[in-house]
Amino acid sequence: MIRLVLRDITLAVRAGGGFGLGLAFFLVLAVLIPLGVGPRPEMLRAIAPGVLWVGALLACLLSLDRIFQTDFEDGSLDLLATAPIPMEGVVLSKAVAHWLTTGLPLTLAAPALGVMLNLAPGGYVWLTASLALGTPALSMIGAFAAGLTVSLKRGGLLLSLLVLPLYVPTLIYGAEAARRGAEGLPLGTPLALLAGITLGAWACLPFATAAVLRVNLR
Known part of the structure; x- marks a missing residue:
């Protein structure tokens, strides 16, 4: 499994599809949002946690x-x-490789992009913590949806339509945890729910994904 993870990481870095494209999109989003909504610091501070979570997703x-x-x-x-x-x-192995080449770089880059969106000083730690807890769930849920559509030609649009509703709970609790952290409010509940989603996804979805892959390979 370790060799398979290293193989997928090497292919992703060489192709640039996972590592470079995701970070570039995240950066472009953080640059365009202030241009679109205006440079008012109060507004940017209010929307920063949600915008960064949507960008990571x-x-x-x-x-x-x-x-x-x-x-x-x-x-x-x-x-x-x-x-x-x-x-x-x-x-x-493939979900781990996807998170290492996509979710982890986004998590590490988020605090720097938070500066561009005037994120509150107390929100950087909790933004990073919420992304570290939530992005593994995004990778595993995405792997399940990718397994469902693997045999379809040009199934990218269908993949997006399948996975976006499954991403909604992770987005809600992740953005709420980041927002509460930025405002200095108690955030134990959204963090616990976010961790529960991640643990549940990694415990159950490998079996479901393996089952749909076997069906597609017949």
């Missing part, structure tokens, strides 16, 4: 179709299905 969405599609097209996924490692392990 959409940046993760950009690279979801590459989780399984490339391996499906070149036949590597068929070989992985017959390898000694179970298909659930393959799904876990």
Whole structure:
């Protein structure tokens, strides 16, 4: 599994699709929002947690179709299905690689972009914490949706339509945790719910994703 994770990380970095594209989109969003809503510091401070969370979610969405599609097209996924490692392990490895090349860079870049959106000083730590808790769920839920559409040609639009409703709870609790942290309010409940979503996704969805991949490979 470690070799599979390293392989996917190497391919993502070489192709630039996951690592570079997600960060570039995140940066462009943080630059354009102040231009669109105006430079008023109070307004930017109020919307910064939600904007950064929406940006991270959409940046993760950009690279979801590459989780399984490339391996499906070149036949590597068929070989992985017959390898000694179970298909659930393959799904876990690919979700980990996706998070390391997309979710983790976005989490680390978010505080710097928060400066551009005038995020409150107390919000940087909790923004980073909420993204660190929530982005793994985005990767695993995205892997499930990518598995459903892996055999479809040009299934990117369908993938987006499938995964966006599944992302809504993570977005709600993640943005709420970041907002409460920025305003100095208690945030134990949204953080606990966010952690629950992530743990539930990583506990259940590898089995569901492996099942739909086996169906698509028949």
